[in-house]
Amino acid sequence: MEGRRTRVLLAKPGLDGHDRGIKVLALGLRDAGFDVIYTGLRQSVDTIAQTALEEDVQVVGLSILSGSHLPICKKMRQAMDRAGLGDRMWLVGGNIPDRDRPILMELGVSQVFPTGTPIDQVAEYIQHHLEEHTS
Amino acid sequence: MSKGKDRPDLPQVRLESGIEVKPVYTADDIAATAIAADDIAPPGEYPFTRGIHPLMYRRRPFTMRQYAGFGTPEETRRRFAYLMERGQTGLNVAFDLPTQVGLDSDDPQAEGEVGRVGMAVDTLADMETAFEGIDLNEITVSLTINGSAPIIMAMYFALAEKRGYDLSSLRGTAQNDILKEFVSRNTWIFPVEPSVKMVGDTIEYCARHLPRYSPVSVCGYHIREAGADPVQEMAYAFLIARAYIDHSLERGLSVDDFASRLSFNFDIHGNFFEQIAKFRAGRRLWARIVKEDYGARNPRSGWLRMIAGGGGGGLTIEQPENNIARSAYYALISTLSGTQTMALCTYDEAYTIPTEKAARIALRTMQLLTTEMGITDTVDPLAGSYYVETLTNQMESLIRQEMDRVESAGGIVKAISQGEIQARVARQAYAWEKGLRDGSIRKVGVNCFVEEEEERQVEFHPYDEGAAARQVRSLKRVRSQRDASRVAGALAALETAARQGQNLVEPCIRAVSVYASVGEITTVLKRVFGTYREPRIF
Numbered sequence: 001m002e003g004r005r006t007r008v009l010l011a012k013p014g015l016d017g018h019d020r021g022i023k024v025l026a027l028g029l030r031d032a033g034f035d036v037i038y039t040g041l042r043q044s045v046d047t048i049a050q051t052a053l054e055e056d057v058q059v060v061g062l063s064i065l066s067g068s069h070l071p072i073c074k075k076m077r078q079a080m081d082r083a084g085l086g087d088r089m090w091l092v093g094g095n096i097p098d099r100d101r102p103i104l105m106e107l108g109v110s111q112v113f114p115t116g117t118p119i120d121q122v123a124e125y126i127q128h129h130l131e132e133h134t135s
Numbered sequence: 136m137s138k139g140k141d142r143p144d145l146p147q148v149r150l151e152s153g154i155e156v157k158p159v160y161t162a163d164d165i166a167a168t169a170i171a172a173d174d175i176a177p178p179g180e181y182p183f184t185r186g187i188h189p190l191m192y193r194r195r196p197f198t199m200r201q202y203a204g205f206g207t208p209e210e211t212r213r214r215f216a217y218l219m220e221r222g223q224t225g226l227n228v229a230f231d232l233p234t235q236v237g238l239d240s241d242d243p244q245a246e247g248e249v250g251r252v253g254m255a256v257d258t259l260a261d262m263e264t265a266f267e268g269i270d271l272n273e274i275t276v277s278l279t280i281n282g283s284a285p286i287i288m289a290m291y292f293a294l295a296e297k298r299g300y301d302l303s304s305l306r307g308t309a310q311n312d313i314l315k316e317f318v319s320r321n322t323w324i325f326p327v328e329p330s331v332k333m334v335g336d337t338i339e340y341c342a343r344h345l346p347r348y349s350p351v352s353v354c355g356y357h358i359r360e361a362g363a364d365p366v367q368e369m370a371y372a373f374l375i376a377r378a379y380i381d382h383s384l385e386r387g388l389s390v391d392d393f394a395s396r397l398s399f400n401f402d403i404h405g406n407f408f409e410q411i412a413k414f415r416a417g418r419r420l421w422a423r424i425v426k427e428d429y430g431a432r433n434p435r436s437g438w439l440r441m442i443a444g445g446g447g448g449g450l451t452i453e454q455p456e457n458n459i460a461r462s463a464y465y466a467l468i469s470t471l472s473g474t475q476t477m478a479l480c481t482y483d484e485a486y487t488i489p490t491e492k493a494a495r496i497a498l499r500t501m502q503l504l505t506t507e508m509g510i511t512d513t514v515d516p517l518a519g520s521y522y523v524e525t526l527t528n529q530m531e532s533l534i535r536q537e538m539d540r541v542e543s544a545g546g547i548v549k550a551i552s553q554g555e556i557q558a559r560v561a562r563q564a565y566a567w568e569k570g571l572r573d574g575s576i577r578k579v580g581v582n583c584f585v586e587e588e589e590e591r592q593v594e595f596h597p598y599d600e601g602a603a604a605r606q607v608r609s610l611k612r613v614r615s616q617r618d619a620s621r622v623a624g625a626l627a628a629l630e631t632a633a634r635q636g637q638n639l640v641e642p643c644i645r646a647v648s649v650y651a652s653v654g655e656i657t658t659v660l661k662r663v664f665g666t667y668r669e670p671r672i673f
Binding site: 014018019020023024027038041044072097114116118 | 232233235236238244245246247248251252316319320321322360361362451452453485486487488561562564565568572581595598669671673
């Protein structure tokens, strides 16, 4: 859609309360020209998928630092499929060890951004890869 | 303050708090920034700039209390034993997220989180297991618990009672600082007002029944970890402590009944001398606040008793072994600041729950200071330094200013309820991030002295998938063996007490004593108080 800014949903699933990273990312992506919606903490995967649908976002980003990214992303995969968001760009960030990256990619995560990733890198990834996804 | 005017050719140095550092300090700088005649009173004397005790570590070194806990209570007890066998002198219990937010291990929302970032606790049986064989008079236990603190504290008191300890002499600490949870860490459960009321319940209960127990450890630590600068860290912690004091006074307690049992938890990373000045200034300012604003007569009421620990916020994912060196500097700062208790984040903590080896290195780092460096030989060795005393004066003024700013805008409880503090701290975290990117903030391994092809040789603490299943089985066993009618009776009594605005500690103790679970008790309290909703600040 021409002239429309890319809409990004940032979400905190599970019980993890570490929200410094996601708030910083929200501020940074906004400065980079994105429309950012942040869900707040302790969201269920179904609420996140539903919000993504209602807000008509092109990108869904999850931040998980508690170490429970694998079980959460397995549930998120199903929630996205149920909501018909199968092909939406899906990013995961946080305390994600390298060895878990292939497992997440296998689940359909578009890209993994471990803690410490510069915001520019996330913004550039979205700009360069958005066409690969339908929305 | 002269602004580098002595040497205009030198680049300016500005601390996080905004203070400009001169290349050279003299006695004139101390005099120019002095606040009162008693600024540098001897250690153990009001206003305690140099330490709350006259002899400090010469009499007894700081307590070493690494944060530990994971999996089931069995596994956590083994880690406790490992640390105690190696000379750790206090315990600091980490609970898993379901326990922290009041969910039982078999709650669908707890799936995947049981035992992951701390020990799972559902009922008193778990606390009995975790502390089996540990003499609660021999080693002091700190419970890092907030949202569900009244329940976990009740379990600890019930456990002590059952094992025959005299509660009137039981020592220990609960973190139990719910206001900071709304700013950072976020293990809140109930709305702000009933949450503060329950902190008041624990303060009142301890003042009456456990006078040696510290019911609250007010945390600047996590606020700084979320992005606050050192001045805000201290200012917000003191404002939060004041909120608890004000609430307790409204209940009819007098300040000397409980203020001496309030303790504090602060963060160490960033500029070396700025941190030391922060603690010396904070200690002095807190003493002045408690005496001048609250009229405390007992000098101990104004003691800033603290755990000052090496903060995770200073450690890096990049070149993780460098974190061992960083933590050693943080430990040195903590010692030079007169802390009562120390804990260090381990070098692998950005990746994983600390491995045994990493936990041991952190403990040894502290032991190196107390045994090899002579650091505990004399009290407050930096006292009288032109730079340190000047910085201490400047920090005290800045902390006081930030406190005044928040108070004149309606106070800390309002500022937190409306998300104002959260937004301010998040904006600062963003400014920090931008500083790292533009190079105005330098961090070794992150934006300078970077290794190209980095090998991250971090050994991971294994997450035991079986632990959750074992925990759920043990919860089911407890549920089937307990007296269901007594549980129902205790929960009904708790609900009545909550609706009538009574102190909830005693009803919680009665409920946990018949093995009501964390989730069951929380459900009852949610029915009465509701659930917190985050203010939309983003």
